[in-house]
Amino acid sequence: MTSRGTPSRFLKSVLQNGVGRYICQLKRISIIFSKTSPGSLGIREFIEEGVVDYTKKNPGTVVYVSPQARETPKLVAEYLNGNVREEIVSSKTSQEISELVAKLTNQSGMEIIRLRKPFHTDSPSIQGQWHPFTNRPPSIGPIRPQKPEAK
Template identity: 50%
Template sequence: MSNSHLFLKSGFPRAPLQNGVGRYVCQLQRITLKFCKNNGSSRGMRDFIENHLLDFAKENPGIVVYVKPRRHRTPVLVAEYLNGEREWMSCRNNTQEEISKWIDLLKTQNGNSSSLRLRKMWHTEVPSIQGPWTPFLLRSPEATGQTYPNAEASKPLDTPQTATEKLIELFRQQQLEAGEEAHDALNKKRAE
């Protein structure tokens, strides 16, 4: 087993600021595009800046976009989130479409949660005061002393009559009454 988890921060998974309860708040605060003006590995980043950056900035007014040219360096995306986390991504030899996809991915994330060692797989802001649920919680006390198989416990429950069954029953009663009236009328004619 690896000991790499010893150096990670630990905590509980939780939605930042209960995001999505009232309205969605984009967690990406600012993104920095670092690139070289001459290097061939920055061609995709330069193409993205020339063709798609203005559209991205207009579509996402809540995200601050910085463009930082650097000499003889590989292109890098640096995303900073509202929770203070920073995510760094190398974009060496990526096309403008790939960079656009990476930026969309960074926009939909809520920070670098992969560098967090989880103590539990779930967390709630409002824990239950009623205690944990168990399968025996709403079970009747008489069922605890029974031995199975039990003929009485396997009987079907008396369920109330459905509306369809009630209509079928009324229809049959009407047919019987109509049949009896027709039979009585026949007997009267024969008697006369």
């Protein structure tokens, strides 16, 4: 926690993801719905139309479909780091559910919090961060837009 009262952390890569090959952090997704509830209509349509396409695009993610009587329809996403996210999908359309599943697939499973700095290193440089004007002599002065010439 910081003095602002909101949790924050430094920017970091999950398991060096993106260095080498990409590993999807979503391990398993469970679709829980009711066979008869009107609130589960969108999730039933998603199961009929989109689950097979999703599993073909994401072979590393296991999809469980479990009908349960009188249960609120929800998606339960489990990630490699052990975090679990539950999303209630009652009265959502098939398109909204497919967008939500895509969002859950692209996330790392870590909670979304404020980042302290856009850069961080474990071994900081003595010189400081480089930018295009690092070695620019101060005698030149600041860069200003050119004025149009009068004709």
